[in-house]
Amino acid sequence: xxxxxxxMRHITKIFPGVKALDGVNFDxxxxxxxxxxxxxxxxxxxxxxxxxxxxxPDGGEIILDGKPITMSNPNVALHRGIAAIYQHAASYxxxxxxxxxxxxxxxxxxxxxxxxxxxxxxxKLLDSIGANFAPTASVGxxxxxxxxxxxxxxxxxxxxxxxxxxxxxxALSKKESEELYNIxxxxxxxxxxxxxxxxxxxxxxxxxxxxxxxxxxxxxxxxPIEEVDENKLVHYMVGHEIEHYYPERTPNPGAEVLRVxxxxxxxxxxxINLNLRAGEIVGLTGLVGAGRTEVVEAVCGVTQFDSGKxxxxxxxxxxxxxxxxxxxxxxxxxxxxxxxxxxxxxxICRNISLPILRKCSKAGIFVSNAAxxxxxxxxxxxxxxxxxxxxxxxxxxxxxxxxxxxxSKQLAASSHIIILDEPTKGVDIGSKAAIYQLxxxxxxxxxxxLMISSEMPEVMNMSDRIxxxxxxxxxxxxxxxxxxxxxxxxxxxxxxERGA
Numbered sequence: 299x300x301x302x303x304x305x306m307r308h309i310t311k312i313f314p315g316v317k318a319l320d321g322v323n324f325d326x327x328x329x330x331x332x333x334x335x336x337x338x339x340x341x342x343x344x345x346x347x348x349x350x351x352x353x354x355p356d357g358g359e360i361i362l363d364g365k366p367i368t369m370s371n372p373n374v375a376l377h378r379g380i381a382a383i384y385q386h387a388a389s390y391x392x393x394x395x396x397x398x399x400x401x402x403x404x405x406x407x408x409x410x411x412x413x414x415x416x417x418x419x420x421x422k423l424l425d426s427i428g429a430n431f432a433p434t435a436s437v438g439x440x441x442x443x444x445x446x447x448x449x450x451x452x453x454x455x456x457x458x459x460x461x462x463x464x465x466x467x468x469a470l471s472k473k474e475s476e477e478l479y480n481i482x483x484x485x486x487x488x489x490x491x492x493x494x495x496x497x498x499x500x501x502x503x504x505x506x507x508x509x510x511x512x513x514x515x516x517x518x519x520x521x522p523i524e525e526v527d528e529n530k531l532v533h534y535m536v537g538h539e540i541e542h543y544y545p546e547r548t549p550n551p552g553a554e555v556l557r558v559x560x561x562x563x564x565x566x567x568x569x570i571n572l573n574l575r576a577g578e579i580v581g582l583t584g585l586v587g588a589g590r591t592e593v594v595e596a597v598c599g600v601t602q603f604d605s606g607k608x609x610x611x612x613x614x615x616x617x618x619x620x621x622x623x624x625x626x627x628x629x630x631x632x633x634x635x636x637x638x639x640x641x642x643x644x645x646i647c648r649n650i651s652l653p654i655l656r657k658c659s660k661a662g663i664f665v666s667n668a669a670x671x672x673x674x675x676x677x678x679x680x681x682x683x684x685x686x687x688x689x690x691x692x693x694x695x696x697x698x699x700x701x702x703x704x705x706s707k708q709l710a711a712s713s714h715i716i717i718l719d720e721p722t723k724g725v726d727i728g729s730k731a732a733i734y735q736l737x738x739x740x741x742x743x744x745x746x747x748l749m750i751s752s753e754m755p756e757v758m759n760m761s762d763r764i765x766x767x768x769x770x771x772x773x774x775x776x777x778x779x780x781x782x783x784x785x786x787x788x789x790x791x792x793x794x795e796r797g798a
Contacts, residue, residue, distance in 0.1 A: 698729025
C-alpha cells in the first residue's frame with residue numbers, strides 16, 4: 299500500500315471547561331477526497347485548526363509524508379502544502395484577483411512588485427480550474443462561487459498538496475455546486491488530496507472517496523463511501539436513529555397575519571402577491587438570485603419598496619426600519635446569521651436581549667442584568683442551546699446553536715410572524731431536525747412562518763403552501779404539497795424565454 303500522505307493519531311485538544319477533541323484519528327491518501335462529517339460541535343473545526351497550525355494539540359501526533367511534524371503556526375502549514383478554503387472567503391474585496399492570489403508572496407523585481415508577472419501567473423492558475431474572469435477584476439465584484447475559485451487559485455499558487463474545503467457549496471446554486479465538483483475532481487486527478495467538510499449529503503456522496511465521522515469530540519470511524527448511505531451516516535453522527543426527521547404536522551391555519559399585494563422594487567422584484575396565516579408554514583423558493591430575500595427585506599423595512607401594499611393583521615403598514623416591523627410582531631432571521639443576525643463577540647444573553655432592552659430595563663433607562671439573565675436562561679432551555687452558560691460568546695458556538703440564538707431573539711421579542719431565510723444553511727443533520735421540530739411547535743402556538751429555502755426536500759416536507767419565484771416574480775403557488783414533485787417546483791423556478 300502506498301504511504302499515507304497525512305496521518306493524525308490520537309489528537310486531543312482541550313479548552314477551558316471543554317474537551318474539543320478526544321483522541322481522534324484521521325488519515326489521507328494522495329489524490330483522494332476524504333469527507334469529515336459530524337454534527338455542529340463534533341470537533342471538525344477544531345480538528346482543521348489543529349491541522350493548519352491555528353491551535354496546538356494537547357496530545358497526539360501529526361505525520362506528514364511519513365515523518366512526525368509540529369504545525370507551530372499557519373505559515374508552517376502553508377509551507378508544507380496545507381491550505382484551507384472556508385465557507386466565508388477570507389478575501390480582500392477591494393483588491394484585484396491577482397492581488398488576492400499572490401498577497402504575501404508577490405513577484406518582486408528589486409523593491410517593486412511585478413504586476414505583469416502576477417497577472418500572467420494568475421491567469422494560468424485561473425485557466426487551470428476553468429475560471430472565466432480576468433485576473434485584474436475586483437474580487438468584490440465577483441459572485442460567491444467565483445470568490446471561492448480565487449481562494450482555490452490562491453492555494454494552488456502556494457503549491458498546496460492538501461486542500462481543505464469547509465462547507466464549499468453552502469452559498470452556491472446547484473449549477474455552481476456542480477462546477478465546483480468538477481474543479482475538485484480535476485484537482486484530485488492531478489494528485490491534490492482534498493479534505494471535505496460538509497453537512498450536505500449531495501457533496502459527500504457526489505465527491506468523497508472515503509468518509510470519517512466525528513461525534514462529541516470523538517472519532518467514530520472511517521468508511522469507503524460505497525459502504526455507507528444517508529441513514530448509516532445519520533446514525534453514526536447522532537448515535538441513534540432520527541425517527542421523525544420532518545415532524546408530523548396537522549396544519550390548522552387561523553386568521554391571516556400577513557398579506558403582500560403587488561409589491562414592486564425596481565430591478566429586484568415586481569408584482570409580488572402572497573399571504574400567510576397564523577399557525578401556517580409557507581415556503582418561498584426559487585433559484586439563487588430570484589429575488590426571495592429582497593422581497594422579505596422590503597416587507598421588514600430593511601429596504602424600501604417602490605409600490606404595492608403590505609398588511610399586518612389586516613392593517614396596512616410601510617415599515618421604514620426593521621425595529622418598527624419587530625414592534626408589530628415581525629421577526630426576520632437573515633440568511634447570513636454571522637453578519638446580520640448576531641453580534642459574535644457578545645454573549646448569548648446579550649444577543650437575545652438586544653431587541654427587547656426596554657423590557658429588561660428599569661424605568662426605561664438602566665438595563666437589569668437579572669432580567670436579561672432570566673430571559674436568556676428561559677430561551678437557552680427552550681431551544682436547547684448547547685453552551686456552558688448564557689455568558690458564552692455567540693461567536694464560539696456551532697452553526698446550529700448560533701441559528702438557535704437568532705431564533706430565540708425573535709421569540710423573546712414576542713414575534714407572531716417569523717420569516718426564516720435559509721434556516722438550516724450550514725447546519726448539521728441533528729440541528730436541522732431540532733429546528734424543524736421547533737418550527738412545528740411554533741405553529742401550534744399560532745405563529746405564522748414564512749420560510750425561504752433552496753433545499754427542495756425541506757421546502758416540500760415543511761411547507762403547507764409553496765410560492766415559487768423566478769426572475770423577480772412569483773410564477774406559481776402550490777397549495778397541494780402532498781402530491782408535489784421536485785420537478786414541478788424546478789420547472790416553475792426556471793427562467794422563461796422572452797418572447798416565447
